[in-house]
Amino acid sequence: MNRVLIFGASSAIVEATARHFATAGDALFLVGRSRAKLDSVADDLQVRGADRTEIAILDAGDVDGQKEVIAQALECLGGVDIAIIGYGILPDQASADADPELVRQTLEINAVSTVCLMARLAMILERAGSGALAVISSVAGDRGRASNYLYGASKATIDHYAEGLRCRLSGSGVRVVTIKPGLVDTPMTADFAKGALWARPETVAKRIYAGLLSGPEVLYVPWFWRWIMLGLRMIPERIFKRLPL
Secondary structure, eight states, rough: OOOEESSSSSSSHHHHHHHHHEEEEEEEEOOOOOOOOOOOOOEHHHHHTEEEEEEEEEEETTTTHHHHHHHHHHHHSSSSSEEEEEOOOOHHHHHHHTTTHHHHHHHHHIIIIIIHHHHHHHHHHHTTTTEEEEEEOOOOGGSSTTTTHHHHHHHHHHHHHHHHHHHTTTTTEEEEEEEEEESSSGGGGGSOOOTOBBBBBHHHHHHHHHHHSSSSSSSEESSTTTHHHHHTTSSSSHTTSSOOH
């Protein structure tokens, strides 16, 4: 049985991933900002077979509150084997261009609070000498594009921090997994036109679950996004900046 601590538990991708852990009979501690949503998710996971489910309320931007919530989770679960961070906001780029406050908010939630949480959880797992720390980033962090470079910059921060953390924890018994979804049909992307490259949260979650147990430490989901982004990274900037991306 795994003891799983999940931040952002009511987001579509993370909730779908949590169902796999519940089916396996794992113990789950769910963290989010809406008690009503967390209660609903917890009840569903319990029905699906979770050993137990507990919840805690934390706003994504509350860095100071992270310590107390982690302490609650450790007391409840008796330790942590897998920690997943999966919250964030997706700002409209044009709105952010005209509103520095939205820029600050995005970076504080997507980057600063996430990195602080990674640091806290990494210390706990390192002391235990085992476990996995997973953070949901995005393919948007691979290269700055005119349509969403603020969001991409916030995810790139996570990517670089996770890469450095992997280097520091190499040989410690702790896996640091960066999950990089492509286009996923979730409430956060409800207003986007959908096409052939879009995936369902359930499809992405299945790959994430398998990857957390074993597999590459940088996980593109679906798999083909690794090659799409490799191609985009190889385009010279003088050409790339002319593309309608």
